[in-house]
Amino acid sequence: MPGKKITDHQVQKYKQHHLKLSQAAAAAKAGISERSARRIEHQEVLPSQRKERAWRTRTDPLASVWDSEVAPLLHTDSALSAVTLLEELQRRYPGDYGAAVLRTLQRRVRQWRALHGPEREVFFAQEHPPGRLGLSDFTVCDELAVVIAGVAFPHRIYQFALAHSGWRHAVVFEGGESFIALSTGLQSALWRLGGVPEEHRTDSLSAAFNNLAEQQELTRRYAALCTHYAMRASRCNPGQSQENGSIESRHDSLKTALDQALRLRGSRCFDDRVGYETLVATIVARLNARVAVRLMVERTMLRALPQRRTAEYEELPARVSKYAIFTVRGAQYSAPSQLIGQRMTVRLYTDHLECWLGDTRVLERARLTHCDGQRHPRDIDYRHLIAALRRKPGAFARSVLRNAMFPRAVYRQTWERLSAQLSEREACRCIVGLLALAADGHEAQLATELEQLIELDQLPDLFALTTLLAPRPGALPDVQIELPDLAGFDALLGASA
Structure with missing residues (x-):
């Protein structure tokens, strides 16, 4: 065959067949051409016994240089x-x-x-005994182009895997690779697994390993986390991702499986985050089904879990300012006016935060992330400020929190139309009245009415909308409550005695 050398086996096979068959048939049986067969007839040695060729068939174009x-x-x-x-x-x-x-x-x-040339790096395949090694890492999943509630959802997936069986656990996170995300994901994986491996390995995660002086707290907290679960912490050398290859390869397989599932689904849009997280959990369960037998062996070698989880939050102090807002990690949140001047302890989780006064939880809010280039993102709940605004409606026009107070886009559009067509005083009174009406439980219904008014190019009539949405005096049923005769209880208790 052109481009392929004839082997000793082919020569011997040809000679065996040629004893009974013609030259053409024997050559076909040996997989060589008739021309090669004729040449073999005149050669006394096998191809492997021939001397190496010492001449060139073509002139060397690089001989002179x-x-x-x-x-x-x-x-x-x-x-x-x-x-x-x-x-x-x-x-x-x-x-x-x-x-x-x-x-x-x-x-x-x-x-x-x-x-x-220089020596090249040699890679050594490793044996992974069951129950010895678990690995953690984060991977960016923006290329999946997931959309939640009409907004792009940039996110990371934390993944934990056992090196021996290949069992994995995945958690979706917004924001960076923080210690809280690592702690939450790792503990979720260990409690789902039902045991603890001997060693936990990561790459040089800043959430776990960092030698900067101002980051020493993170290293201490990660060591405390591993001590709580009796795991030995280790990491691969910086820049040597192949040392963490057992988890890196699983990132590729998980994202490939997710991409295929999204293609099969026909849409990358979800109504809420729960829907997307359910899809991720389904794909992970399918991948784990392939290693169920090996996992049964490895589970028997895992160490027991501690009696409880350790903290999955970070505690930070925060003081509510006179503007009824407090700041946590550069993000601003509103608070009820009763908390102005109070120093709270904020428990910062991966997806929400809790505010505590002593042992009483006074507030819970979704956690903001620094996205879209916002230096100080804001989460302002208009319900916290509406009582003060009703007393000072004129402050709304130039409030620095104004644009963050609108609960929906239609309220912002209504304010723009009011401020363009009415005086500042009248516009402020109207929008504050609308926000007060929304705070009374009519936010969605009022938004529908405002959308219709915008389509009709009409300004809202606060009195008419209040009359429409507020309950009318005769609309509530008259409930009569009859109190029982207490003497009946005495008779009942006497009979039982």
Whole structure:
């Protein structure tokens, strides 16, 4: 066959068949051509016993420059590519070396590196006994292009895997690779698994390992987390991701499976985050089903869990200012006016925060993330400020929190139309009245009415909307409550005695 050398086995097979068959038939049986068969008839040695060819069939196009110019360049820097070397020869000898020389030069450079190049890194395959090693890592999943409630959902997935069985657990997170995210994901995986491996390995996560002076707290907290679960903490060398290859390969397989599931689903849009997290959990369960047998073996080798989880939050102090807002990690949140001046303890979780006064939880809010280039994102609940605004409606027009107070886009559009067509005083009174009506439990219904008014190009009538949405005096049923005769209880208790 063209391009393939005839082997000793083919020669022996041809000779065996040629004792009974014709030359053409024996050659076909051996998988060689008739021309090769005729040549074999005149040769006394097998192909492996022939002397190596010491001559060239074509003139060497690099003979004049290889030893004198190309090889010295490679000795200086072995990382030079054949394309770079060819371009250098073309600059030195215009017109002598065309593009057809590139393939020859690539072959010669590859051969030179094999004989004279530097030593290359050797990778050592590792054995992973059951129950010994668990691995953690985060991976960015923005390329999945997931959309939640009409808004792009940039996120990361934390993944924990057992090196022996390949069992995995995945958790969706917004924001960065924080210690809270690592702690929440790791503990969720261990309690789902029902046991603890001997060693826990990560790459150089800043959430776990960082030598900067201002980050020492993170290292101490990660060590305390591993101590709580009696795990030995380890990490791969910086820049050597192959040392954490057992988890890196699972990132690729998980994201590929998610991408295929989204394609099969026909849409990457979800109504809420729970829907997307349910899809991730389903895909992970399917992948884990493939390793169920190996997991049964490994589970028996895992260590027991502690009696309880450790804290999955970070505690920070925060003081509610006179503007009824407090700041946590650069993000601003509103609070009820009763908390102005109070110093709270904020428990910061991955997706929400809780505010405590002593042992009493006074507030819970969804956690904000620094996205879309916002330096100080704001989460302002208009219900916290509406009572004060009703007393000072004129403050609404130039409030720095104004744009963050609108509960829906239609309220913002209504304010823009009011401020453009009415005086500032009248516009403020109207929008504050509308927000007060929304705070009374009519936010969604009022939003529908405002959308219809915008379509009709009409301004809202606060009195008419209040009359429409507020309960009318006669609308509530008259409930009569009859109190029982207490003497009946005395008779009942006497009978039981």
